[in-house]
Amino acid sequence: MKKIVSLLLVITLLLSLAACSTQTNNDNQGETKQQESTAQNETGAVGEAKKISVAHWMLTSSFPSAQAYMENVEQIFKESYPDVEIEWNPIPSESGKYHDLLKAQLATNSAPDVFFHQNAIVQFGKAEYLTDLSDQEWMGRILESTSKDVIYEGKLLGIPVDVSGWGVFYNQEIFDEYDLSEPKTFDELLDVCNTLIENDITPFNMGFKDTWPQDGPWLSMSSFIYGMDDNFPQELYDGNKIINSEEFTAMFQAFEELVTSGAISKSIMSTTYDQAAQEFGEGKVAMQINGPWCVQQIYDTYGKEVGYFNIPDRDGNVYMTSITNSTVSINSKFEDKEMGLAMLKALTDETSLQILLSDSGYCGLKDVEIEQTLAGAKAYGEALVNDKSAMQTNVWIPASAGEKLTQLTTLICSGKTFDAAYLEAADEAYQKDKELLNMQ
Amino acid sequence: MSSQRSDYWKRILFILPSLLLVALFVLYPFVQGILYSFTNWDGISISRFVGLENYINLFKDASFKKALANTIFFTVALVIIMNPLALLMASLLNSKIIGKHVFRTLIYIPTTISLIVVSNIWTIILTFNGYFNKLLELIGLEKYVIDWLGNYDLAPIVIVLIIVWQGLGNSMVFYLAALQGVPAELYESAKIDGATKWNNFRYITLPLIMTTVTVVLFLQISSMLKIFDIPYIMTSGGPGDATMTVTMLIYNQAFKFNTAGYATTTGIVLMVFSIIVSSLQTKITGAKEVSY
Numbered sequence: 167m168k169k170i171v172s173l174l175l176v177i178t179l180l181l182s183l184a185a186c187s188t189q190t191n192n193d194n195q196g197e198t199k200q201q202e203s204t205a206q207n208e209t210g211a212v213g214e215a216k217k218i219s220v221a222h223w224m225l226t227s228s229f230p231s232a233q234a235y236m237e238n239v240e241q242i243f244k245e246s247y248p249d250v251e252i253e254w255n256p257i258p259s260e261s262g263k264y265h266d267l268l269k270a271q272l273a274t275n276s277a278p279d280v281f282f283h284q285n286a287i288v289q290f291g292k293a294e295y296l297t298d299l300s301d302q303e304w305m306g307r308i309l310e311s312t313s314k315d316v317i318y319e320g321k322l323l324g325i326p327v328d329v330s331g332w333g334v335f336y337n338q339e340i341f342d343e344y345d346l347s348e349p350k351t352f353d354e355l356l357d358v359c360n361t362l363i364e365n366d367i368t369p370f371n372m373g374f375k376d377t378w379p380q381d382g383p384w385l386s387m388s389s390f391i392y393g394m395d396d397n398f399p400q401e402l403y404d405g406n407k408i409i410n411s412e413e414f415t416a417m418f419q420a421f422e423e424l425v426t427s428g429a430i431s432k433s434i435m436s437t438t439y440d441q442a443a444q445e446f447g448e449g450k451v452a453m454q455i456n457g458p459w460c461v462q463q464i465y466d467t468y469g470k471e472v473g474y475f476n477i478p479d480r481d482g483n484v485y486m487t488s489i490t491n492s493t494v495s496i497n498s499k500f501e502d503k504e505m506g507l508a509m510l511k512a513l514t515d516e517t518s519l520q521i522l523l524s525d526s527g528y529c530g531l532k533d534v535e536i537e538q539t540l541a542g543a544k545a546y547g548e549a550l551v552n553d554k555s556a557m558q559t560n561v562w563i564p565a566s567a568g569e570k571l572t573q574l575t576t577l578i579c580s581g582k583t584f585d586a587a588y589l590e591a592a593d594e595a596y597q598k599d600k601e602l603l604n605m606q
Numbered sequence: 607m608s609s610q611r612s613d614y615w616k617r618i619l620f621i622l623p624s625l626l627l628v629a630l631f632v633l634y635p636f637v638q639g640i641l642y643s644f645t646n647w648d649g650i651s652i653s654r655f656v657g658l659e660n661y662i663n664l665f666k667d668a669s670f671k672k673a674l675a676n677t678i679f680f681t682v683a684l685v686i687i688m689n690p691l692a693l694l695m696a697s698l699l700n701s702k703i704i705g706k707h708v709f710r711t712l713i714y715i716p717t718t719i720s721l722i723v724v725s726n727i728w729t730i731i732l733t734f735n736g737y738f739n740k741l742l743e744l745i746g747l748e749k750y751v752i753d754w755l756g757n758y759d760l761a762p763i764v765i766v767l768i769i770v771w772q773g774l775g776n777s778m779v780f781y782l783a784a785l786q787g788v789p790a791e792l793y794e795s796a797k798i799d800g801a802t803k804w805n806n807f808r809y810i811t812l813p814l815i816m817t818t819v820t821v822v823l824f825l826q827i828s829s830m831l832k833i834f835d836i837p838y839i840m841t842s843g844g845p846g847d848a849t850m851t852v853t854m855l856i857y858n859q860a861f862k863f864n865t866a867g868y869a870t871t872t873g874i875v876l877m878v879f880s881i882i883v884s885s886l887q888t889k890i891t892g893a894k895e896v897s898y
Contacts (some may be wrong), residue, residue, distance in 0.1 A: 266861045289648055289650060293652070432734060436755055588846075599863065
């Protein structure tokens with residue numbers, strides 16, 4: 167009897183262990199309800215409907231155009247594949263976690279069939295996770311400035327959907343009230359800040375409690391670098407320049423001047439992005455170093471039109487830097503390439519892109535002009551076209567070096583003085599990780 | 607004999623599933639991690655063997671040195687602040703005071719709260735426009751209003767104090783149990799011989815609770831050397847790199863910088879460092895243990 171009981175217990179244990187490994191249910195923890203279109207297979211017989219999964223971190227209710235975009239894409243896609251279900255957002259979209267989860271899913275062969283990504287073309291290209299699109303219609307339509315974000319070793323591996331960068335967005339009402347104009351030099355910017363301070367208005371607050379805005383200052387002040395050497399990225403890669411240089415030093419010392427003059431809010435390190443946006447929208451803060459994605463958010467939430475300018479260097483040099491904010495690719499493991507291409511066409515159709523990017527972004531396809539209705543979005547678009555353009559800094563330095571620049575930014579915001587040791591550390595990180603760059 | 611053999615195999619069968627799980631989820635990744643530490647693996651593509659390059663780079667890496675210095679600071683500060691405080695609380699609660707059961711519960715409650723909840727609550731309290739600064743303004747101390755978590759020099763100290771607040775109850779409970787195990791007649795004999803309270807503590811209490819001290823110190827040191835949650839949520843390692851710890855650096859290396867091979871190198875170095883420190887600590891305090 168004892169033997170039978172013992173054997174039964176062992177079998178129960180083994181079975182319970184096997185039962186524990188249930189298939190993971192990829193619930194969308196973001197705010198958008200998971201969209202699943204109903205479908206029947208062609209014969210009407212009982213069976214599993216074919217599916218295609220599409221992931222993008224911006225398809226949540228935080229972005230007003232998300233729902234309309236998904237509906238438009240679905241409408242176009244179903245013209246070719248009426249019986250296929252679209253599984254939207256299988257990857258939870260909380261800020262900062264999407265890309266970590268995408269990488270883990272790619273490594274375990276469980277990633278979505280079509281997905282958006284950012285700054286990953288080298289990594290994903292090396293790992294052969296992306297379908298080659300070189301023979302497709304998009305090849306001749308890519309904006310030149312986005313090529314390093316989507317072409318790896320001569321192959322087109324993604325479509326640059328959203329191109330944008332950083333700069334200064336300002337409260338138009340406040341500028342009009344105090345008769346302020348867009349500064350043409352850095353010293354004029356300091357004068358604008360002084361005027362605002364004298365009138366008890368905080369010039370800048372960016373919400374550094376959320377870590378991603380911390381990159382904003384060094385990404386948006388690169389006129390200080392390009393103004394001295396517009397070939398700096400290649401010179402750095404070739405070993406003729408270093409990060410601990412007069413260019414970067416000038417940029418950070420200028421930022422330090424903004425901090426010591428009182429232009430940056432004292433609470434910046436403990437303010438979240440949403441809190442900073444609220445202060446900006448309510449007129450307590452006059453300017454933000456941000457990207458064009460904030461234009462529609464501010465207008466929809468606070469009814470405020472914003473203006474835009476790029477931060478010039480002391481000599482008035484202005485360089486407009488941009489990066490592909492989001493690239494869309496087909497998972498190389500997705501077996502039905504034709505279906506994947508149909509989805510890609512729906513996602514990058516001009517009507518879809520107008521919905522997604524209007525008043526918040528700009529397209530990486532040269533023949534697609536996104537209509538911008540808000541003043542800030544128009545001003546940004548004009549700057550993209552008219553100002554001297556250059557690569558955003560985080561395209562030509564690895565993330566490990568960028569981290570040291572971000573640490574230097576927050577060090578200065580915390581009240582400490584500029585410390586060149588951080589630039590030296592950035593150089594060390596650059597030399598260690600430069601093979602991760604797409605600079606060949 | 608056959609019954610003994612049959613029992614033996616039954617025991618093996620019962621532990622086999624757990625052994626398999628440990629082998630699959632602990633041993634295998636551990637060995638694989640050691641192998642990856644000798645490669646330039648980026649987390650998803652095929653890795654290339656680079657020999658000792660990662661280890662050489664790590665010991666020259668300014669970020670690692672700073673993170674290690676921060677981690678050691680947090681560990682030493684916690685040990686120095688937490689242990690005397692926990693022992694004092696335990697001594698008081700071991701004496702005849704009114705309401706000691708209530709105090710025991712109040713001191714222990716923070717230990718039961720999740721670290722994520724603790725981090726978020728204290729962040730709300732300590733932000734520039736948070737409740738602590740509002741309290742300071744209310745009592746006329748406006749000149750001390752600062753961004754407690756945004757100050758390079760103060761942020762590490764604030765983090766340590768919060769960790770002490772959260773973990774004090776746990777250490778106190780260990781010491782309380784140890785104190786209650788010291789025979790009362792030893793104190794009576796000492797009293798007859800004219801011993802002072804300090805003599806009692808130094809020559810009776812401390813030696814007899816040294817076993818517990820060894821365990822408590824070991825738990826504190828081993829948990830602080832891998833501290834992640836509280837600084838990650840409250841300061842993300844900032845401002846600058848003021849509160850960056852080694853485990854946060856490992857996280858950044860693996861997931862932000864796409865240098866997973868390098869991250870495993872850092873992890874292995876941290877593991878070796880932890881083993882050395884913990885071994886030294888248990889040897890030193892273990893040598894002072896006495897029994898009666």
